[in-house]
Amino acid sequence: MKDTNRPQTIAQKILAAHSGREYVDTGEIINASVDIVLGNDITMPLAIEEFKKIGAKKVFDRSKIVMVPDHFTPNKDIKSAEQCKVLRDFAGQQDIINYFEIGEMGIEHALLPEKGLVLPGELVIGADSHTCTYGALGAASTGVGSTDAAVAMATGKAWFMVPKTLKFVYKNVSGPWITGKDLILYTIGMIGVDGALYMSMEFSGPAIGSLSMDSRFAMANMAIEAGGKFGLFEVDGKTIEYVRSKGKTQYSIFKSDENARYEKVFEIDCSKIKLQVAFPHLPSNARDASDAGDIIIDQVVIGSCTNGRMEDLKMAAGILKGRKTNKRLRTIIIPATQKIYLEAMKAGLLEIFIEAGCVVSTPTCGPCLGGHMGILAEGERAVATTNRNFVGRMGHPKSEVYLSGPAVAAASAITGRISIPEEVLS
Amino acid sequence: MIIKGRVIKYGDNVDTDVIIPARYLNTIDETELASHCFEVLDEDFKDKIKDRKIIVGGENFGCGSSREHAPIAIKASGIKAIIAGSFARIFYRNAINIGLPVIVSNEASKVIKDKDDLEIDLDNGEISDLTGKKTFKVPPLPDFIQKVISSGGYIEFTKARLAGKR
Numbered sequence: 182m183k184d185t186n187r188p189q190t191i192a193q194k195i196l197a198a199h200s201g202r203e204y205v206d207t208g209e210i211i212n213a214s215v216d217i218v219l220g221n222d223i224t225m226p227l228a229i230e231e232f233k234k235i236g237a238k239k240v241f242d243r244s245k246i247v248m249v250p251d252h253f254t255p256n257k258d259i260k261s262a263e264q265c266k267v268l269r270d271f272a273g274q275q276d277i278i279n280y281f282e283i284g285e286m287g288i289e290h291a292l293l294p295e296k297g298l299v300l301p302g303e304l305v306i307g308a309d310s311h312t313c314t315y316g317a318l319g320a321a322s323t324g325v326g327s328t329d330a331a332v333a334m335a336t337g338k339a340w341f342m343v344p345k346t347l348k349f350v351y352k353n354v355s356g357p358w359i360t361g362k363d364l365i366l367y368t369i370g371m372i373g374v375d376g377a378l379y380m381s382m383e384f385s386g387p388a389i390g391s392l393s394m395d396s397r398f399a400m401a402n403m404a405i406e407a408g409g410k411f412g413l414f415e416v417d418g419k420t421i422e423y424v425r426s427k428g429k430t431q432y433s434i435f436k437s438d439e440n441a442r443y444e445k446v447f448e449i450d451c452s453k454i455k456l457q458v459a460f461p462h463l464p465s466n467a468r469d470a471s472d473a474g475d476i477i478i479d480q481v482v483i484g485s486c487t488n489g490r491m492e493d494l495k496m497a498a499g500i501l502k503g504r505k506t507n508k509r510l511r512t513i514i515i516p517a518t519q520k521i522y523l524e525a526m527k528a529g530l531l532e533i534f535i536e537a538g539c540v541v542s543t544p545t546c547g548p549c550l551g552g553h554m555g556i557l558a559e560g561e562r563a564v565a566t567t568n569r570n571f572v573g574r575m576g577h578p579k580s581e582v583y584l585s586g587p588a589v590a591a592a593s594a595i596t597g598r599i600s601i602p603e604e605v606l607s
Numbered sequence: 608m609i610i611k612g613r614v615i616k617y618g619d620n621v622d623t624d625v626i627i628p629a630r631y632l633n634t635i636d637e638t639e640l641a642s643h644c645f646e647v648l649d650e651d652f653k654d655k656i657k658d659r660k661i662i663v664g665g666e667n668f669g670c671g672s673s674r675e676h677a678p679i680a681i682k683a684s685g686i687k688a689i690i691a692g693s694f695a696r697i698f699y700r701n702a703i704n705i706g707l708p709v710i711v712s713n714e715a716s717k718v719i720k721d722k723d724d725l726e727i728d729l730d731n732g733e734i735s736d737l738t739g740k741k742t743f744k745v746p747p748l749p750d751f752i753q754k755v756i757s758s759g760g761y762i763e764f765t766k767a768r769l770a771g772k773r
Binding site: 226236308312324326328331332375379410551569 | 700704
């Protein structure tokens with residue numbers, strides 16, 4: 182719907198379309214219909230309890246609830262096993278179609294796009310802060326808490342304040358090894374961890390066209406680390422090709438109007454962005470990895486909903502091939518889904534990792550949030566392709582996490598200190 | 608609604624991992640969650656809550672995870688309200704949804720000191736610092752949010768709505 186007097190951003194248009202309106206203004210609070218409600222083994226048990234308090238007998242649509250036990254799975258202890266059982270039992274009682282058990286699951290934000298469960302133009306809420314990942318598909322998706330998820334499971338609706346939008350225009354060609362992770366760490370470093378608070382981030386510009394879908398997912402994924410509500414990309418040929426490969430042809434494409442109002446527009450010259458690393462204890466402490474100094478590390482983690490996809494594994498394998506990881510450290514590689522795991526196996530990547538001295542884990546959020554599968558001891562440091570480096574995030578309150586993309590993580594695994602690929606490839 | 612209490616003061620970017628580390632999220636028992644509340648950020652938190660009931664934070668309070676366990680742990684620790692310069696959006700809606708008052712005031716967040724005694728008048732949008740002898744006006748919350756809070760949280764609000772009362 183084009184109304185030149187009342188131009189709208191993608192975020193406004195998707196929210197309007199889901200609340201039966203042609204136009205919604207920023208700052209308005211609306212009650213909108215959601216296409217998907219997502220939850221995991223940490224947030225869903227609480228949501229299920231709240232769902233029961235509402236007195237609802239059935240979920241609003243059994244095909245629109247997605248449950249993925251991915252955080253503390255395979256069950257790390259008895260309590261986690263009990264939490265997963267709550268999910269499994271509820272999914273059984275409610276006949277939930279999209280419940281993904283161990284064996285077919287993956288980290289939720291890699292899994293849902295892979296299964297074609299989120300499409301362009303949709304409105305998605307998930308009881309997980311990184312639900313903003315699906316902005317890469319041109320879907321307005323955002324993290325909420327368990328109570329919001331519970332009400333949406335019962336009613337199919339959620340309340341939203343229509344956000345203002347920050348526009349980011351990426352120009353020129355990126356250098357070698359640079360991925361979406363570097364662009365987003367650089368961007369968060371520029372605007373701060375609350376730089377997009379309550380707002381939608383819109384990623385655009387000529388450099389975006391050459392970015393892979395995997396890189397776009399990594400960027401949208403970290404919109405929340407700047408406080409953002411959505412991390413939206415305009416749908417292009419790559420998005421359509423991706424969605425078509427999942428067998429989906431019915432969806433809506435929304436574009437921001439040319440004269441849409443933006444809170445601020447940032448222009449970013451990608452040719453000047455070097456490999457990034459975010460120092461403890463905020464994702465905004467980004468700096469050039471080449472200027473990191475002599476930071477000795479004890480662990481490398483390559484995985485998570487940010488960087489556990491094929492592009493990440495291929496890049497890491499390209500650096501690790503025929504080399505050995507430093508004997509002093511542990512390198513943990515976690516393909517984000519079973520499908521990625523299998524593809525990595527067929528492509529020979531797992532062999533490269535194991536030969537190099539890495540361990541390869543089944544899909545899990547695990548160490549990213551200090552759950553299991555790679556917890557840090559007091560005083561230890563990790564380079565991780567994950568998304569947060571808050572105090573105690575990966576283990577002991579006196580441990581440290583340095584965030585990077587796969588190239589820096591793989592190079593650092595070889596040298597045992599924060600490194601760029603050139604240090605090991607020459 | 609009037610809330611009275613003494614202040615525990617924290618800084619900017621208090622994240623959900625320091626409010627309640629993920630390793631304790633294998634339960635939804637609020638007493639157990641409360642027993643680990645703020646243990647990473649402030650080892651004296653348990654002592655402080657014996658006679659202090661209001662948290663005053665800086666900017667971006669509650670940033671990070673969507674875990675509702677964070678405001679639940681705070682509320683179950685006996686905290687009656689949080690004032691901050693700004694809140695991370697998921698934490699903000701989670702707090703409202705469970706009926707924990709959260710008040711945005713840049714000025715109050717900067718001026719109020721640790722251990723000050725406060726009186727918060729939610730209906731009239733006023734924070735009185737009885738120790739610092741200063742009053743801060745707070746803009747009224749949007750209508751919808753006021754209704755959720757006056758219902759006692761989003762679940763009660765939804766029950767009333769489904770019953771045709773909202």
